[in-house]
Amino acid sequence: MLHLALQAKLQAAVCAVLPDADPAAILVRPCLDTRHGDYQSNALIALAKQRKLNPRPFAEQVRAALEVADLCEAVDIAGPGFLNFRVHPMALAEVLQAEALKEVPFVPKTNQPRTVVIDFSSPNVAKPMHVGHIRSTGIGDALQRVFRLLGHRVISDNHIGDWGTQFGKLLLGWKQILDRDALGREPIAELERLYKVINTECDANPTRLEEAKQELVKLQAGDAENIAVWQEMIRVSQRQFDSVYGRLGVKFDHTLGESFYNPQLGAIVGDLLARGVARESEGAVGVFSDGSLPPKSDPFLVNRDGEWVADPALVRKSDGGFNYMTTDLATIDYRLRTWSPDEIIYVVDDRQAPHFRKLFLTFARWQPEAAQRVKLNHIGFGKILGEDGRPFKTRSGDTVKLEDLLAEAEERALKVVTEKNPDLPEAQRKEIARIVGLGAVKYADLLPNRQSDYQFSWEKMLALQGNTAPYLQYAHTRVRGIFRKSGEQASGSRQPAELVLAAPDELALAKHLINFGLVLETVAEECRPNFLNNYLYELAGLFARFYESCPVLKAEGNERATRLLLCDLTGRVLKQGLAALGIEVTEQM
RNA sequence: GCGCUCGUAGCUCAGUUGGAUAGAGCAUCCGCCUUCUAAGCGGACGGUCGUGGGUUCGACUCCCGCCGAGCGCGCCA
Numbered sequence: 001m002l003h004l005a006l007q008a009k010l011q012a013a014v015c016a017v018l019p020d021a022d023p024a025a026i027l028v029r030p031c032l033d034t035r036h037g038d039y040q041s042n043a044l045i046a047l048a049k050q051r052k053l054n055p056r057p058f059a060e061q062v063r064a065a066l067e068v069a070d071l072c073e074a075v076d077i078a079g080p081g082f083l084n085f086r087v088h089p090m091a092l093a094e095v096l097q098a099e100a101l102k103e104v105p106f107v108p109k110t111n112q113p114r115t116v117v118i119d120f121s122s123p124n125v126a127k128p129m130h131v132g133h134i135r136s137t138g139i140g141d142a143l144q145r146v147f148r149l150l151g152h153r154v155i156s157d158n159h160i161g162d163w164g165t166q167f168g169k170l171l172l173g174w175k176q177i178l179d180r181d182a183l184g185r186e187p188i189a190e191l192e193r194l195y196k197v198i199n200t201e202c203d204a205n206p207t208r209l210e211e212a213k214q215e216l217v218k219l220q221a222g223d224a225e226n227i228a229v230w231q232e233m234i235r236v237s238q239r240q241f242d243s244v245y246g247r248l249g250v251k252f253d254h255t256l257g258e259s260f261y262n263p264q265l266g267a268i269v270g271d272l273l274a275r276g277v278a279r280e281s282e283g284a285v286g287v288f289s290d291g292s293l294p295p296k297s298d299p300f301l302v303n304r305d306g307e308w309v310a311d312p313a314l315v316r317k318s319d320g321g322f323n324y325m326t327t328d329l330a331t332i333d334y335r336l337r338t339w340s341p342d343e344i345i346y347v348v349d350d351r352q353a354p355h356f357r358k359l360f361l362t363f364a365r366w367q368p369e370a371a372q373r374v375k376l377n378h379i380g381f382g383k384i385l386g387e388d389g390r391p392f393k394t395r396s397g398d399t400v401k402l403e404d405l406l407a408e409a410e411e412r413a414l415k416v417v418t419e420k421n422p423d424l425p426e427a428q429r430k431e432i433a434r435i436v437g438l439g440a441v442k443y444a445d446l447l448p449n450r451q452s453d454y455q456f457s458w459e460k461m462l463a464l465q466g467n468t469a470p471y472l473q474y475a476h477t478r479v480r481g482i483f484r485k486s487g488e489q490a491s492g493s494r495q496p497a498e499l500v501l502a503a504p505d506e507l508a509l510a511k512h513l514i515n516f517g518l519v520l521e522t523v524a525e526e527c528r529p530n531f532l533n534n535y536l537y538e539l540a541g542l543f544a545r546f547y548e549s550c551p552v553l554k555a556e557g558n559e560r561a562t563r564l565l566l567c568d569l570t571g572r573v574l575k576q577g578l579a580a581l582g583i584e585v586t587e588q589m
Numbered sequence: 590g591c592g593c594u595c596g597u598a599g600c601u602c603a604g605u606u607g608g609a610u611a612g613a614g615c616a617u618c619c620g621c622c623u624u625c626u627a628a629g630c631g632g633a634c635g636g637u638c639g640u641g642g643g644u645u646c647g648a649c650u651c652c653c654g655c656c657g658a659g660c661g662c663g664c665c666a
Contacts, residue, residue, distance in 0.1 A: 027606065035609090042608060045646075055646080079609060080646050124666080165665060258666090284664055296592075302662055303591035317664040324666050351660060353593070382594085383660080420628065436628090448602060451594075453659075455601065459615085464628050466614035467603085474628050482625050522605055531605065537613080548621095548630050567625095589628065 001095060001106060001514040002087055003028045003039050005071055010041055010083070013065040017058070021047060028085070030515055037076060037084030038511055045081040055081035092510050093499035096565060099514070104576055105569055106516035109151035117155045117335050118144050120347035121250070124161035125237040125257075126170055126191035129244050130399040131456060135381050138445045138582065140347040141250045142529040143379075145580045146520055155253050155339050159331065160241070162234050162257035164324065168216030169198040172208075174229050175215075187236035220321060244402055248438070249582060261330035265322040268330055269315050277365045278315055286312030287325075287362045299357040313358040328359050329366065336370050343375040345527065350380030350451065379527045382453035389455060405461070409437035412462050413470075417589065424588065432586050437462070439469030439583040446529045446581055467537045469583050472574055475540035476585040479571035482552050484587070486564070499562045505546040509566055512542050516573050520580065529581060536577045543570045 011023035026043045044062060048055035059081040066075060071091045076084040099105035120140020123129050144156045173194030182190040202209040219226040234257075245251070269285055272278035278287045288310055289300035295308040302311035315326040335344060346356060356378035364371035414433035421429065444461045448454040464470040501507050512535075519535040522528070552563040575585045 025606085029605080031609095032605085033609070040608085042606080045608085046606090049646080082609075122666095161666065282664085286664090299592095304662090305590065308591090311662075314664055319664075321664080323664075327666095350594075352666085354661065355666085380594095385659095416628070420626080449604090452602085453595085457601080460601065463615080468614085468628090470628060474626080478626065478629085485625055519605085526605075528605085530603080534603065534605095534613090541613095544629060545631095547625080551625070553625050589626080 001517060002071060002091060003030065003515075003518065006039055006068060006085055007041075009066060009068050009071075010062070013062050013067070014044070014047070016065040017061050018047070018051070030518070031084065034508070034511075036078060036082070037074075038087045039085040041083045041085075044083060048081060059083060087511065089501040089507060092507070092514070093501055093562075095514050096510055096569060097499060100565060100569060104149065105572060106514050107149060107520060107576075108517055113151050113153060114342040115153040115155070115339060116147055117157060117339060117341045117344040118147070118347065119157050119159050119331075119344065120144075121245075121252075122159045122161060122348070123237075123241060124166075125234050126166070126188070126195060127237075128188045128192060129240065129402040131384055131402060131405055132399065133402055134405075134441070134445050135384065135450075136347045136349070137245075137248065137250055138442050139379070139381060139450055139527075139529060140345075141248075141582045142446060142532075142580065143345065143347065143524075143527055145582060146523050146529070146532070149576070149580055150517075150520055150524055152524075155335075155341065156251070157335070158241075158252040158255040158257075160238075160255060160257040162237075163259040163262065163327070165216060165321075166195065167219055167230055167233075168212035168214075169202060170195055170233060171215035171219060171226055171229055172212045173198040174233075183236075188240050191233060191236070216321075217319075247403075247406060248442075249584070256331075256334075258324070258327045261327050261334065264330045264333070265326045268326060268333070269322070272315060272329075272366055275366065277362065281312065283318030284314050285316035286314040287358070287365070288312045290365065299354050299361065313362055325355070325359060325362070328355075329363060332359075332363050332376070333367070336367075336374060341374060343377055345377045345379055347379050347381070350382060353378060353380055377527070379450070381450040382448075385453055385455045387455065387457050400456075405441060406438060408458070409441045409462050410434050411437070413437035413440065413464075416464060421588065428588075432589055435584045435586050436464075436470050436473060436589065439473055439578070440464065442581065442583055443469035443472075443533065447533050449530055450528060467533070469578070470589070472536050472540045472578060473583075473585050474589055475543050476571055476574045476578075477587060477589045478543075478547055479567045479574070480587045482564075482567050483571075486553050498558050499565065500558045501562060502559075503546075503550050505542070505549045506562065506566060509539075509542045509546045509570065512539055513566075513569050513573055516577065532577060532581060536574060536581075539570065539573060539577070543574075 007026065007028040010028060011026045014021050014026050015023060025047070026041065028039050028041045031037050031040045044059045045055050048058040056077065059077045063075055063077060063083070068075060068085070071087060072085050073088050074086045076086075078084055118140055120143075121133065121137040123133055140156070144154045147154045170191065177194060177197060179190060182193070198208065198212060202212055215226060219230055269278065272287065273280075273285065278285050281288075287300065289298050295301050295303075300311055300313065301308045303309075313325045314323050315329070316322055332344065335341060348356070356376075360376045360378075363376065410433050413436040414429060417424070417429045417432050417436065424432070440462050444463070447467060501510055516535070519531055523531050546566065550563055552560065552567060555563055578585055
């Protein structure tokens with residue numbers, strides 16, 4: 001958009017003044033404070049300093065070499081050497097008209113498409129999906145949508161927890177205390193009950209623990225009965241997952257669970273041993289520190305009583321079983337061989353950060369050449385805390401089930417829709433409530449910075465005012481309402497003879513619209529969907545002000561056409577922006 | 590104990606290469622529907638950005654100390 005044109009011209013001007021300057025360091029960004037201008041560059045200050053030049057005169061020189069009269073009304077030099085650009089309404093109008101013709105306005109496809117594997121959601125078999133799963137699922141889905149919108153190749157993979165020691169306990173429970181009727185009615189609840197009962201017994205009684213381990217050993221050895229039961233547990237769990245994902249509108253290209261990699265684990269450990277990456281220790285096989293990092297930042301070391309001692313990444317237990325480290329190594333290996341990605345993104349709880357550090361370092365030692373070609377990226381996120389500020393407890397039962405949360409959201413939304421729009425047919429009200437309720441939940445989860453913990457509250461999760469999905473969806477319905485009432489089609493093909501961006505609220509809206517793509521790029525770069533939330537919230541706010549101050553249908557001629565175009569573009573950016581967050585819009589609310 | 594993360598308005602949170610007078614929502618108070626949906630808009634109130642130093646043209650942002658909170662430190666995942 002405009003900032004790119006300005007940036008290119010600024011880079012040219014800088015190079016004209018300082019031929020050996022690095023143009024890549026000269027960036028033009030939207031002004032944080034629009035009172036200073038529309039776009040700004042702070043790069044000249046740093047550059048002048050680097051060259052021991054006086055920044056103000058240097059900025060003057062650059063400005064003199066700058067040819068942006070066609071794009072800008074003014075280029076100001078402020079403070080120590082900020083360059084502030086105020087774009088020309090004509091230039092803005094040209095961009096709007098050109099972009100209106102495109103399917104996704106303001107979002108140029110990347111000229112460097114990358115292949116990105118995104119690993120997210122990853123629920124466990126035999127456990128209900130609870131509110132905690134919304135974080136990985138929502139962030140991961142938003143990321144895959146944003147990357148796709150920008151033109152990257154995305155492979156989404158749901159690495160479900162369908163293998164591991166918990167199946168020993170589950171199998172024991174299945175064989176001894178399974179309630180068939182309960183399994184028929186609520187399979188996940190029954191599986192969860194089995195696990196809890198047996199787990200408690202195992203904690204108290206070593207004999208039970210040993211029994212569970214034996215079931216696990218039989219499963220791992222391929223015992224027919226245990227395999228059949230295990231597959232049945234996966235089947236009923238997958239049915240639950242499919243139902244939740246269907247409701248959330250989340251799709252995966254692949255669902256390759258942990259068990260998929262079982263056949264390769266033995267060979268991988270063998271290879272790690274052969275290459276000297278891993279070694280035996282106390283009957284197990286592990287990867288130890290190679291001493292290349294200072295102890296403080298070496299994940300293979302841990303401090304105990306003032307001493308740094310080995311904290312290896314075990315890839316084979318002394319009983320011969322494998323760990324999730326082994327599975328994760330096999331997974332990277334498989335993904336690289338199968339898809340040749342430039343990057344693998346893991347959307348997983350921050351608490352697993354040490355595991356991923358070990359995993360990535362181990363892989364780099366195992367396959368150094370391959371590791372150089374791929375960026376392994378753990379995208380962590382904080383916990384959801386209860387309203388009392390304490391973390392949700394997974395085991396002790398007081399977690400909110402994801403399905404219940406969604407149902408509650410839709411119920412509350414239905415009440416509001418019915419109150420606001422009683423004349424709509426019930427089916428339509430329910431559909432609106434589904435979209436609004438679901439949107440509210442997803443949006444609320446994506447809004448906080450992903451790194452920080454956030455406090456769950458029904459009130460906040462389902463709020464309809466302020467920085468929420470319903471607010472944005474409402475802005476969209478206002479756009480649609482205008483077109484419904486006018487009977488005119490959204491433009492795009494029908495251009496006004498001349499765009500007249502004159503009113504301050506028209507200009508502010510237009511200037512914000514053209515930054516859509518820039519925001520998406522930042523989201524992709526930092527893997528922070530909340531930047532998009534905030535962009536869209538600002539957009540909706542600017543539209544609301546425009547809506548108050550600039551009547552559309554009462555206007556005439558070019559003014560009317562201009563406003564209709566702004567409405568159309570706003571509606572489309574809201575719709576596509578929300579879609580990138582996995583949120584739908586409606587025609588009416 | 591060691592490591593990681595975090596301390597921003599009464600509450601919940603934003604704050605995009607370090608940028609200009611730190612922003613929202615909720616709550617409280619005051620205005621605005623004979624006008625395209627008021628799920629809206631405008632305004633008021635509210636801050637020594639935990640604290641003390643440092644780096645520099647400039648620090649909520651980077652570095653160090655201290656205080657406080659959370660998490661991690663299983664042959665679980």
